[in-house]
Amino acid sequence: VPIAITCFTRGLDIRKEKADVLCPGGCPPEEFSVFGNIVYASVSSICGAAIHRGVISISGGPVRIYSLPGRENYSSVEANGIQSQMLSRWSASFTVTSKRLKKTPEKKTGNKDCKADIAFLIDGSFNIGQRRFNLQKNFVGKVALMLGIGTEGPHVGLVQASEHPKIEFYLKNFTSAKDVLFAIKEVGFRGGNSNTGKALKHTAQKFFTADSGVRKGIPKVVVVFIDGWPSDDIEEAGIVAREFGVNVFIVSVAKPIPEELGMVQDVAFVDKAVCRNNGFFSYHMPNWFGTTKYVKPLVQKLCTHEQMMCSKTCYNSVNIAFLIDGSSSVGDSNFRLMLEFVSNIAKTFEISDIGAKIAAVQFTYDQRTEFSFTDYNTKENILAVIRNIRYMSGGTATGDAISFTVRNVFGPVRDSPNKNFLVIVTDGQSYDDVRGPAAAAHDAGITIFSVGVAWAPLDDLKDMASKPKESHAFFTREFTGLEPIVSDIIRGICRDFLESQQ
Structure with missing residues (x-):
């Protein structure tokens, strides 16, 4: 239910990150105090800002308000009969939308083939200057527009590097290209040293948080724009970003001339800061003029998920199939304990359409695929x-x-970039040979963990398990002993995954 407010309720009076309010009708436009355009200083009237932006008319109506960080240079614009005022700086901001805007398809979905949480880290130093700063914003706006921003597509935010880094807006603040473009336009030039390393570390640690709108299982990306060269060390910041699972792209513009090389702390700063020094994460433009032709190639890189190596972890880049013994010797109550064991492993991983995949097969003399890797893409x-x-x-x-x-579950995902694992849980001796099929699975790149209970022969468990056998084969006398093995399996999967990435 929207909160009823008065004509003169200000943004700072609503102490929530997001709230639905109801503006009354008949408010006198000439008495509104409104500062800014699209993004308003929190001292502004909410209803005045909503009329100014065209969300409601003078007749009033429901408005959704989003709180934003403070900023500089709130602009003066006349719109819909409301003249907003300039304000050099304020400690907090807000923007307003209508619920009806959510019906717009572009805002609701976006480019589903380009799911990424992206921070643009722009250069706001005296080195770039006001003119090139504006050209930089224009380029970022073109990239944002081509990405296809939407709730189910890429989300973007913006950080400005200057003497002190400033988060201009977060991932959660805008989910349409139109709103993002206006927000970029409103960003003011700060000046000072670029301190790109300081800003990159700040972005990795403070921008990519759940409260800021980061989504589980979605690649985290920061695109760092550097005009000339950084004024501080960015190698350490690149290490921090990688530790936080952030893919660092460096867009360098205008290389230092020979006379300037003495002022550059490290000429190899790009190679040391990017996610991987393989050419994919570095991008160069000769200057800020005529940059339109560079937009599409950069967007293609940002939408190539399989290359986002720094987002790949053992929790989001694995395919895990469970092969569950359903033979008569297990019994229904023990079978439930086996399913609990499987669930406790599965729930640890970041399951999504571009993340970890889970499948399960039950077997006796026959086999039954309970679900394949492509059937479900949520943990729930x-x-x-x-x-x-x-x-x-x-x-x-x-x-x-x-x-x-191997044939029916792993076969259809043979081209998947995820590493493949098979966890076998059995309570007895197999009536057929396990050595040959297990060897074929190993040859197909599938790592096997074998878990035996009760009468399962240790020789069979070792024959099925990957090498080294002692860390891939497990045994317990009782089904209640499965629970302690959960952490062993998870650690083993992460260990094997990390070794495969080296």
Whole structure:
């Protein structure tokens, strides 16, 4: 229910990051105090700002208000009968929208093939100057427009590097290209030294947080614009960003001439700051003029998820299939304990359409795919399906089950960039050979963890497990002993994943 406010309720009177309010009708336009355009100083009248922006008319109506950080240079613009005023600086800001705007398809979806959380770290130093600063903003605006910003596409925010870094707006503040473009336009030039390293570290630590709008399982990207060269060390900041799982792109503009090289702390600053020194994460433009032709190639890089190596972790870049023994010797109550074991492993990972994938096969003499890697892409759905797996009962043919899983579960995702893992849980001896099918799985690049309970032969477990056997084969006498093995499996997956990335 919207909060009823008066004509003169100010943004600073609403102490929430997001709130729905109801403006009354008949407010006198000439008495409104409004500072700014699109982004308003928090001392402004909410209803006045809403009329100024065209969200409501003089008749009033519902308005959604979003709180924003403070800024400089609030502009004076006449719109919809309201003359806003200039303000050099204020400690907090807000913007207003209508719920009806959410019906716009572009705002609702965006480019689903380019899911990324992107921070543009722009150069606001005296080195770039006001004129090139504006050209830089124009270029960033063109990139943002081509990305296809939307709730289900890329989200963007902006940080300005200067004497002291400043977050201009967060990922959660705007979900349409139109609003982002206006927000970029409103960013004022700060001046001072660029201190790019300081700003990059600040962005990695303070910008990419859940409260700021970061989404789980989505690549985190910072695009750093450097005019000439940085005024401080950015190598350490690049290390910090990588530790936080942030993919650092460097867009360098205008290289230092020979006479200026003595002022550059490290001529290899680009190679030392980017996510990986492989050419993909570095981008150069000769100057800020005629940059339109550089927009599309940069956007293509930002939308190439499989190259975002610094976002890849053992929690979001693995395919894990569970091969679950459903034979008669297990029993229904113990089968539930096996499913709980599977759930406790699965819920640790960042499951999404571009993140970790989970599949499950139950076997006796026969095999049944409970769900494949492509069936579900949320953790909630996966855990619900695991809970509802029906116990089959029957014999034990583990070798056939391994072959079935390799062929029917891993086969369709053979081109996936994720690393493949198979976790086998069984309570007895297989009636068929397990060594050959397990070797074939290893040859296909699948790492196997074998978990035996009760009567499962240790020789079978070792034959199925990947090397080194002692860290991939586990055994417990009782089904209640599965729980302590959960952490061993998770650590093993992360260990093997990290080794595969080296």
